[in-house]
Amino acid sequence: MQINENNVNASVEKKEWVPTIVAFCCNWCSYAGADLSGTNRLSYPANVKIIRIPCSCRLNPMFILRAFQRGADGVILCGCHPGDCHYTTGNYYARRRMTLLFSMLDYLGIEKERTRVEWVSAAEGAKFAKTMNEFAETITKLGENRRLEDLRCKSALKD
Amino acid sequence: MQISAERLTSKLKELLSSGEVARVLGWQKGEFEEDLTPAVFESVDELEKGFVFNEYCGANLSKYLIKASKGEGKIAVILKPCDNYSFVQLQKEHRINRENVYAIGLPCDGMKGIDGEKLAKCKTCKSLSEEAFSFIDCDEVLEAETPASCTSAEIDRFDEVAKLEAMTPEERYEFWQNELSRCIRCNACRNVCPACSCEKCVFDNPDLARNKAVADSFEENLFHVIRSFHVAGRCTDCGECSRVCPEHIPLHLLNRKYMKDINDLYGDFQAGADLETRAPLTDFTKEDAEPSVIYERGGNEQ
Numbered sequence: 001m002q003i004n005e006n007n008v009n010a011s012v013e014k015k016e017w018v019p020t021i022v023a024f025c026c027n028w029c030s031y032a033g034a035d036l037s038g039t040n041r042l043s044y045p046a047n048v049k050i051i052r053i054p055c056s057c058r059l060n061p062m063f064i065l066r067a068f069q070r071g072a073d074g075v076i077l078c079g080c081h082p083g084d085c086h087y088t089t090g091n092y093y094a095r096r097r098m099t100l101l102f103s104m105l106d107y108l109g110i111e112k113e114r115t116r117v118e119w120v121s122a123a124e125g126a127k128f129a130k131t132m133n134e135f136a137e138t139i140t141k142l143g144e145n146r147r148l149e150d151l152r153c154k155s156a157l158k159d
Numbered sequence: 160m161q162i163s164a165e166r167l168t169s170k171l172k173e174l175l176s177s178g179e180v181a182r183v184l185g186w187q188k189g190e191f192e193e194d195l196t197p198a199v200f201e202s203v204d205e206l207e208k209g210f211v212f213n214e215y216c217g218a219n220l221s222k223y224l225i226k227a228s229k230g231e232g233k234i235a236v237i238l239k240p241c242d243n244y245s246f247v248q249l250q251k252e253h254r255i256n257r258e259n260v261y262a263i264g265l266p267c268d269g270m271k272g273i274d275g276e277k278l279a280k281c282k283t284c285k286s287l288s289e290e291a292f293s294f295i296d297c298d299e300v301l302e303a304e305t306p307a308s309c310t311s312a313e314i315d316r317f318d319e320v321a322k323l324e325a326m327t328p329e330e331r332y333e334f335w336q337n338e339l340s341r342c343i344r345c346n347a348c349r350n351v352c353p354a355c356s357c358e359k360c361v362f363d364n365p366d367l368a369r370n371k372a373v374a375d376s377f378e379e380n381l382f383h384v385i386r387s388f389h390v391a392g393r394c395t396d397c398g399e400c401s402r403v404c405p406e407h408i409p410l411h412l413l414n415r416k417y418m419k420d421i422n423d424l425y426g427d428f429q430a431g432a433d434l435e436t437r438a439p440l441t442d443f444t445k446e447d448a449e450p451s452v453i454y455e456r457g458g459n460e461q
Binding site for chain 1: 448
């Protein structure tokens, strides 16, 4: 293949940045809610990556930090409404945990809008789509995650 | 000090020779006179040769009971007020064999560090700021021979936390990157912490790239965020983590932030103050604050 100016420019040209968002969704309520928003053809950004966990209580703070390390710019936890947890009390513990963890991240200077908890039930497809759209907008405004990034996890040239 | 070394040593010798205890957990001279290390003494002879008690006895002995209380016969342990809280907390978590321990409460009005200065943790001593501190669950409490040299904590222990909270996020980020970048992952804070007693620590994972030399600033952050989270609600504020850090990182500021948050959001709580209360992170109420509350609290909005 001939190397000419056009080829070289194309390979180093960067596309406009879109945030990578990781959404931890509990299997019983919010994952079903996400499914419903899909069924109803309500769109939310494709850069929201959903990770299904059995309950919001399963979310280990390590997961959130690892998500940021591996390139996430925002992390959101979606679970059943307090009182409606499929496992009765899981989301109560998750609520305490996440409040304390987010407070600590804020204390360390990490932008507090990068993390969020939202209670979405299985019937709230519209709320799920709206939440993801809002969150993606917030993160786009905040910009790329620099404070919790890990250079070893970044590829040299973004495609 | 409020108890003389002679009195304490003779008390321990008495316990050993009468057979009431088989071993004593105390302090011995380390590299230097001011650098005492915890040690187990199995006989009166060993005690006479090695046991040291002076104003450099800052080390918290309660963690060593996890292993030491498993042997045959009783072990006597000396507990300063700060160590007492750790002792009770470890009991609550069923890490200590309580019947094998003879706990001696020791009134204390402050210990010094290797530099000869009063330890930072002693400036915010909880036994002084309480109305009337009484040892919890000790088999014996020694009477102070001299009154305490100070009657109240020098500063409120959440003052430094509040100062950091009042900064902007950028200032806080700079402050913490400045501090945490010195971390060499020696794991001393984890090894000395009584709340950090997992038999298999999450940071000892052989699949991790490395658990020693730090390769990226992310790992420094990760270790401290996660470790402070794991001890949140169980940390008794004994101050050992900051005392042993070779880089003098103010780790107590991380743990005290959790304590302050727990006090503000879930009611005043002190880990190790009694044997019944549930730790805040293993408890909940239906009216707990939502995580969105942190958007309204904290430093300046940007």
